[in-house]
Amino acid sequence: MPVACVVHSYRGGTGKSTTTANLSVLLAALGKRVATIDMDITSPGLHVVYNVSTQNMKHTLNDYIYNRCSFQDTMIDITGHLKLPRGALYFLGSSMKPEEIVKVIREGYSEKFFRHVAETLYRDYNVDYVIFDTHPGLNEDTLLAIMSSDVSLLMMRMDKQDLTGTYITSQILKKFGRLSYVILNMVPPNLAEAPDLPSEVSKIIDSSVIGVLPFYNEILSHRSRGVFCLFHPQHPYSSQLLKIAKRILELTETQEAVIDLSNTKPAP
Amino acid sequence: MCGNRTYYNPNDGEDSQMRLKLRTMLSDVQTDTAQVESVISRFEDRLDALMSRLDNLESRVSRIERRLDI
Numbered sequence: 001m002p003v004a005c006v007v008h009s010y011r012g013g014t015g016k017s018t019t020t021a022n023l024s025v026l027l028a029a030l031g032k033r034v035a036t037i038d039m040d041i042t043s044p045g046l047h048v049v050y051n052v053s054t055q056n057m058k059h060t061l062n063d064y065i066y067n068r069c070s071f072q073d074t075m076i077d078i079t080g081h082l083k084l085p086r087g088a089l090y091f092l093g094s095s096m097k098p099e100e101i102v103k104v105i106r107e108g109y110s111e112k113f114f115r116h117v118a119e120t121l122y123r124d125y126n127v128d129y130v131i132f133d134t135h136p137g138l139n140e141d142t143l144l145a146i147m148s149s150d151v152s153l154l155m156m157r158m159d160k161q162d163l164t165g166t167y168i169t170s171q172i173l174k175k176f177g178r179l180s181y182v183i184l185n186m187v188p189p190n191l192a193e194a195p196d197l198p199s200e201v202s203k204i205i206d207s208s209v210i211g212v213l214p215f216y217n218e219i220l221s222h223r224s225r226g227v228f229c230l231f232h233p234q235h236p237y238s239s240q241l242l243k244i245a246k247r248i249l250e251l252t253e254t255q256e257a258v259i260d261l262s263n264t265k266p267a268p
Numbered sequence: 269m270c271g272n273r274t275y276y277n278p279n280d281g282e283d284s285q286m287r288l289k290l291r292t293m294l295s296d297v298q299t300d301t302a303q304v305e306s307v308i309s310r311f312e313d314r315l316d317a318l319m320s321r322l323d324n325l326e327s328r329v330s331r332i333e334r335r336l337d338i
Contacts, residue, residue: 111286143290158315164308168299175293190326194318204311 003252004149006132010165014155015185020133021049026245028087032128035090040135044094060095065109114148152180186215211244
């Protein structure tokens with residue numbers, strides 16, 4: 001089975017989709033076969049970062065959930081589209097049509113979805129890593145994605161609102177017996193240089209900080225027009241994310257972070 | 269229909285076990301917001317101290333640079 005990672009945050013605007021897109025490309029660059037799923041069903045946008053036109057998304061996650069198409073119809077192999085020299089990258093996007101978004105909010109979907117997606121990706125695509133980009137906050141579907149994944153990556157900005165929310169989220173995840181890692185994003189550049197920052201945050205959130213990404217004007221100026229690290233592979237942001245990608249490989253390949261779902265029981 | 273799977277079935281009790289567990293656990297959570305605020309407030313103080321140390325360091329480096337005419 002592939003390692004299932006969920007990228008999550010308490011608040012919106014923490015850089016989940018940007019990080020998901022860049023991490024997936026870097027994991028592929030490290031020779032892995034990766035699939036990303038846009039589970040931010042109520043406000044999807046990962047396809048924009050990958051520069052995949054909605055016209056090329058003949059079928060979406062929404063069609064698959066409601067049995068309107070096969071899994072193969074929804075998966076897009078974007079390895080060639082992004083000109084990745086190694087590994088493989090598949091993408092499953094969500095519909096931006098309001099009527100489809102409302103349908104999912106109203107009717108929901110099966111909790112077996114996550115397990116089935118992981119199994120199919122492994123069996124038919126030989127995928128090593130599946131990354132779920134989620135909707136922010138403590139909503140049921142996002143928690144379901146977290147419960148169904150091996151590793152949770154919590155994105156956090158260094159402001160008081162996000163810090164408080166992430167603290168509460170990490171407490172909840174602990175109750176559910178989930179292992180989470182924190183990525184600090186858009187950190188004020190002077191604070192990002194403080195060597196004590198990761199350990200200070202780890203202490204308070206009680207989860208390991210596996211990366212500190214300072215705020216860069218260049219990311220803002222890039223305006224989500226493609227995957228940043230492909231345009232600027234030498235930029236410090238790309239180097240920092242590469243370190244995070246390698247850390248994720250270390251954690252998961254040594255089985256340190258992987259939890260056997262069959263044994264998953266919420267903590268008392 | 270594609271294949272024999274069905275994803276949308278909110279009335280399937282067996283299918284919603286984890287959802288039910290999530291709902292139950294979330295409903296049972298008792299969050300002490302005063303305690304959360306106190307923890308975050310203490311952390312903010314530590315961050316301020318960290319930033320202040322960095323600012324002091326930066327100003328000392330600038331002073332040295334000025335003296336050395338760098």
